[in-house]
Amino acid sequence: MTACYLDHNATTPLGTPAREAMARAMEVTGNASSVHAFGRAARKIVEDARASVAALSGVAPANVIFTSGGSEANNTILRGIDAMRITSSVEHASVLDAADALRIPVDANGIIRLDALALTLEGATGRILVSVMAANNETGAVQPIAEIARLVKEHDALLHVDAIQWAGKRPLFEISAYADAMSLSAHKFAGPQGVGAIVVKDGVAFEPLIRGGGQERRRRAGTENVIAIAGMGAAADAAMNAVGDHAKLAGLRDGIEKALGDAARIYAKDADRLANTTCIAMPGVAAETQVMAFDLAGIAVSAGSACSSGKVEPSHVLLAMGASESEAAEAIRVSLGPDSTEDETQTFIAAWRDLHARTGRAGEAA
């Protein structure tokens, strides 16, 4: 078993508050839609968690709809709102693949070209839905949501923000203040896998993706996932105070980048980035080779996002930022968590240097 987990953007360890809340919820048998005492106990857990997620998001509980996760949340909004869709070229696959959309290019740091967005909005007719992520899962680059929202509002368009990597790292009200709809995933902020949420403004209507019983105010059918929802609620409560801890990670992250120096190529380095994320290329060494070597050294990192890390295609995010295919294929993602330590980043730095030296020599020999 590896000991140095530096892949928090793929999934976070379940936090103690979530674990404890889930253990309590496991004591309750009951379908939250049943009217008897067991059902009411389950209902209370769900509604308490909804209030917690609402508080983290800076909205009212009625604006929170639980889903099975971030992919479902993104698909629900992208598919459920009949409109001309505009998104960016660096979005998560669950946005890009959900519906046909115009893709706004990004600059070399992965930031959406606002001039291109403005031009596209001017040329658009009818109902428009703009969907952008708050922070990128591969590079950590933060999009200028306030400015994007201003353009979107000028054209009476709707704004959906994939805030999945943002939640737990920066204040969500900074997003919900602008977004008509927002996607969240619990397991990216120390909650459990298998639960997420859509946060919608009042009056934002969409066609539900999953129909059936009248759960979630008829916006998402299916028996409520009570235990996981309890975990998400507790994780949301904990995340209220996590923003400061996250900001401190910038020191550790910057330490890695500084130590690797000119030997490494860092993507989105000049952008406002999430404090825990760095996307590092080792010139001349395939990302697959790197992650395997790091795993042998007890370090868990990834080549791109987890969902696509089984594929061999280079990252669409880095390509959109102007990297060549061979450059993109040399990049790995390191994502720290609140419990990451200086020892761990030093272990990573040493392993990186070691691999760099070894492969460099191999290259010379060949």
Add this chain to the structure above:
Amino acid sequence: MSDTRRPVYLDYQATTPVDARVMDAMLPFFTEAFGNPHSTSHSYGWEARDAVEDARRLVATMINADPREVVFTSGATESNNMAIKGVARFFEGRKGHMIVPVTEHKCVLESAKYAQKLGYDITWLAVGADGLIDPAAVKDAIRDDTALVSVMQVNNEIGVIQPIAEIGAVCREAGVYLHTDAAQAAGKTGIDVAAMNIDLLSLSGHKMYGPMGIGALYVRRKPRVRLEPLFDGGGQERTLRSGTLPAPLVVGFGAAAQIVTSERDIEATRIGDLRDRLLKGLQQRTPDLYVNGSMEHRVAGNLNIGFKGISSEALMDALKDSIALSSGSACTSAAVEPSYVLRAIGLSDEDAHASVRLCVGRMTTPDEVETAIEAIADAVAMLRGGTSAASVA
């Protein structure tokens, strides 16, 4: 569970408690083995992936499928939506008809209405007074352009077991897909997708002593079943169902399936005895009691019974501190309309309103059954005219 202050739980078709063995299997994956099963670059991910694949094999074994035919979802509602909408979208413009019995779960009916919006004709198939579907009626309803027949294996309200194997034979002969909502069947009656000629089958974890928030859709590989995914993204589950798989829930579902495979027959005998005691006890104590749906073709745990002249809301209210039961399915149990299932088998509004669903399950004890008989009989007697059972006796 011996806590006397808690009501007796007789609502096992709404949800089941998580079996302690399932919980033990799940817990490590909430804590030390927390990896994303789709992370391929490190051992955290591999460990979670291996556990997910073990669970997939266990679920496949339960229904006699190949593991590659099992797609994990967030639950049976999603599975049912995925099967019906997915087939409807794939064959849009090429086929134009589906067959759906009127007693299906709400999420099946709603998904069929979505297909209707895409232009499909739907034959809303009637059921008999016993709640059962006649395979010959399915055969008669099949057209040249029929894409799908969707029949639940076990009804969620009256517990009747549909003749799926016969319907499967009809569908296979006609070259029409058969989708089966087996959420209420798993653990209660045998499921064999090969022998029954089932093409798509929905499962739910929390109806079989596994966790909520996890289910599966079986998708036949040979002959290959074609359908559009309900949602897209990272391309997990062979691109049929994107999104990070919740490894702990998947592991729990697998453990629950393993218990079903090894213990279902013995459990059905025990639960059937308890259910029969419950019915006999109530029949002895309560006149004018009627059973809704076939008793012969019914899962062991289910009873759906009416008490002439009372209202189920009043009965549930009278029993709220002693028995947890329901007047229909959980998703609609807050609604005041009479059950559409009971109406479909020919009950009047009044008789449907006087009916309740009682389900015994794995954790039910003989003492709880005795307690339930006493409490229900007393409550019915009280509601029928203020005569308590005690004063009758």
